[in-house]
Amino acid sequence: MNYTKTFFSRQFLWEIVRIITVGLASLFFYLDFIQLLILIATMAFGLYSLVKVAVLDIIKERKIGTELFITIAVIISVLGKEYLAGAVVLMIILIAEYIASASTEKARSSIKELIGSVPKTAIVKKNNAELIIEITDLKIGDIVLVKAGEKIPVDGKVISGSGSVNQAPITGESVPQEKTVGSEAFAGTILELGALDIEMTKAGVDTVFSRIISLVEDAESQQAPIEKFTDKVASWLIPVVFIFVGTVYFFTRDVKLVIALLIFTSPAELGLATPLVTIAAIARAAREGILIKGGLFLEELAKVTTIVFDKTGTLTIGSPIVNKVEIIDPNYNEQNLVQFAATVDRRSSHPLAKAILSYADKLKLTYGEPENFEVIKGRGVSAKVQGKSILLGNKLFMEENKTPLFNSSENVTDTVIYLSIESKLAGIFYISDAIREGAKEMIQGLRKSGIKNIVMLTGDNPETAKYVSNQIGITDYRANLLPEDKINIIKELQKDGSKVAMVGDGINDAPALVQANIGIAMGAMGTETAMEAADIVLMQDKLEKIAKARAISKRAYRTIRENIFVGVGVVHVIGITLVLLKIIGPIEAAAIHLLPDTLVFINSIKLLRIKIDA
Structure with missing residues (x-):
């Protein structure tokens, strides 16, 4: 207009x-x-x-x-x-x-x-026919057809076809994203090329698009x-x-x-x-894929003097991979250890669990269902597998369960996950997560904008924390942290009168985001928990958006x-x-x-x- x-x-x-x-x-x-x-x-x-x-x-x-x-x-x-x-x-x-x-x-x-409007009707496949149906009459599971040049009317998953989708109305990024089978699609975005069959998961006021407008x-x-x-x-x-x-x-x-x-x-x-x-300013930020929930948070961000980053999924890409499995107990080979770990982790939603499951799939291993599965927050998981007591987690978890550890000097910059079978250390998984592109430049930009103190928090070991912080230019890092430790650190930083912003994924970091003066959730597109938890929501996993939000x-x-x-x-x-x-x-x-x-x-x-x- x-x-x-x-x-x-x-x-x-x-x-x-x-x-x-x-x-x-x-x-x-x-x-x-x-x-x-x-x-x-x-x-x-x-x-x-x-x-x-x-x-x-x-x-x-x-x-x-x-x-x-x-x-x-x-x-x-x-x-x-x-x-x-x-x-x-x-x-x-x-x-x-x-x-x-x-x-x-x-x-x-x-x-x-900027965000235009979502179509009020959709073309739906039913009984081998294509019907035009009002959005309000759609049901979860309906198959919606979208052709090139059309706006996607619902949130859902692509089940057939491929195409290039302009997601600027949600993310502020005009470069088209390729969508294939299994990709998520969002209402209000535009299919520029190709054709897609989308299985609907949300429509109307429940879509990410509508949530953005509402916020x-x-x-x-x-x-x-x-x-x-x-x-x-x-x-x-x-x-x-x-x-x-x-x-x-x-x-x-x-x-x-x-x-x-x-x-x-x-x-x-x-x-x-x-x-x-x-x-x-709120409109301008929305154009950039940044949702600022009010003038209060706009002003608070301008006054922030300290920014705290969670490492995993924020400064790193959040898609860790297993680099090596070290065998400690000679009674087991690598495949045995990976099967035990994957069986325990199949019930976990932690990014490190996904890394182990992906590694098991890569080795084409099968794994069953764990018994007595339990998540011990900030430490690891435990379960029974094939009648054996399995512990999978960090050093603190092993020490609390009196599992003797093997000191290895290899891969000290990796995240180390220990596997204990029947209270005996059986193996060590070395897992790494790549640093996000532009992390170092983003840190430099924040310092130029007047941020005096930048802190990185992680539950990882000190060696991994030191390596990541050195790579991106952060001098203040805290390692081996439990979730409650992150909250306490933010409280300590606030004691001297500092205005503290916390940047995380908005899910695992929700308590820390709430404690900070400003909570910033990164990559929240499609994640309602993150949209609710944070004061400022970045719809893409792009670190430069943090500096852009600060500049606005x-x-x-x-x-x-x-x-x-x-x-x-x-x-x-x-x-x-x-x-x-x-x-x-x-x-x-x-x-x-x-x-x-x-x-x-x-x-x-x-x-x-x-x-x-x-």
């Missing part, structure tokens, strides 16, 4: 009519073409929308806004027989209000423009601390302003002076300085401060001074007032289109 469409859309028709009507009436009255009663009637028509907002603000919001100030100024102009001045002031203020409303709508509509829309209601502060300042100023203006009138009896002062003492810019920036938040915070300076410094200080010196009157005051209003709107909206370097 471009600016012309926004500013001249049907929803603003009455605002445009009011501006033109009041403007023409002012001109005709000045030229003696119409009588006073017609001008006053026209002013009442123009004033209606302002009075309505003023009354609703007082009744529902318990606040006094700029609309009340302008209403009082216009009424005073009529009572003081400054009819033309009141009419011109009203016209100019209506223009300012119109620009404010249209600019805010532009920011909001950019979200809708972004809800974000508008989350006020930033600076917005709460400006609202509070505005509420303090109002009684002071009325006392000040009343005192000036008592001593001067100058109606024009009072009207001009009311124009410059209204809290318009304070009220607009933050909300418009917040909406624009800092730019937004700077823009808010610029807006406040323009609103308070230019309008209130300079304007009031010029009025008291009687250099300008009501009409000039209204005209001058329009300029900073417009500057505030332009300064805020530019967040949608300017280049923001991470």
Whole structure:
């Protein structure tokens, strides 16, 4: 949606009519073409929308806004027989209000423009026929057909076909992703090439796409601390302003002076300085595949001084592989050890378990069902396999179960997983996870942005932690951590007043994300748990998005401060001074007032289109 469409859309028709009507009436009255009663009637028509907002603000919001100030100024102009001045002031203020409303709508509509809309119908295969069915009538398991150029209407899994899908509406990444059998597909994304048969898992409000829309829309209601502060300042100023203006009138009896002062003492810019920036910044972040859940988190991210990263799945790709199996007990060979480990791990969802299962599949081994399976958080798993007691986990797990360990100096940079059979160490699995592309550059970018302290947390051994941290440029790392240790470390970092952001997968790290001032979940597309746990959600596993989110938040915070300076410094200080010196009157005051209003709107909206370097 471009600016012309926004500013001249049907929803603003009455605002445009009011501006033109009041403007023409002012001109005709000045030229003696119409009588006073017609001008006053026209002013009442123009004033209606302002009075309505003023009354609703007082009744529902318990606040006094700029609309009340302008209403009082216009009424005073009529009572003081400054009819033309009141009419011109009203016209100019209506223009300012119109620009404010249209600019805010532009920011909001950019979200809708970005994510578009999901099709309301889908082509479904049923009984060897292709039927067009309403999305609301679809059932889980229905097979949906999507052709090249069409939007995918549901979330699901590809069961037939292949194609290139543009996932920009969800991830912000316009490079098409190849989809084949087994790939996940998401509603709202666009099939650019090929054809897909998708087995539906979610539709309508349950899709990832709908969750994104809901989160972004809800974000508008989350006020930033600076917005709460400006609202509070505005509420303090109002009684002071009325006392000040009343005192000036008592001593001067100058109606024009009072009207001009009311124009410059209204809290318009304070009220607009933050909300418009917040909406624009959240929309801009959504365009980049970053979901910020409100102005509070936008501002907090800008103020963060410490960032804590979980290692696995965040700084590393989260797809570990088995590099080596070391045989300790000669009664077993590699295949035996892998079978035992895979049988125990088939019930585990841990990434390291998946590595062992993948290795077993690679060796074409079969493995059965474990008995008495148990997960010991932060340590490992235990089970009975073929009547034997099996423990599979880290060093701490073995020590707690009094399993003698074998000290190996090999592969010290790998994650080491011990396999115990009947309380005796049988083998060691050496597992590695590749470092994510761009990790080092991301760390450098965060330091340049003002982050003073970067910490890596891991449950891995110190050697692995040291290797990864050295590769990406982190000097502060903590190893051999249990989940509760990560929470305690964040608490310690917060004790000295540091604002701490925690970056994790949003699932295993949920408690730590909640403890941090800002929780950032990476690669959350399709993961509702991550979307709920974090304050900021990155829809892709791309580390540069963290630096981009930080850059957007800092730019937004700077823009808010610029807006406040323009609103308070230019309008209130300079304007009031010029009025008291009687250099300008009501009409000039209204005209001058329009300029900073417009500057505030332009300064805020530019967040949608300017280049923001991470």
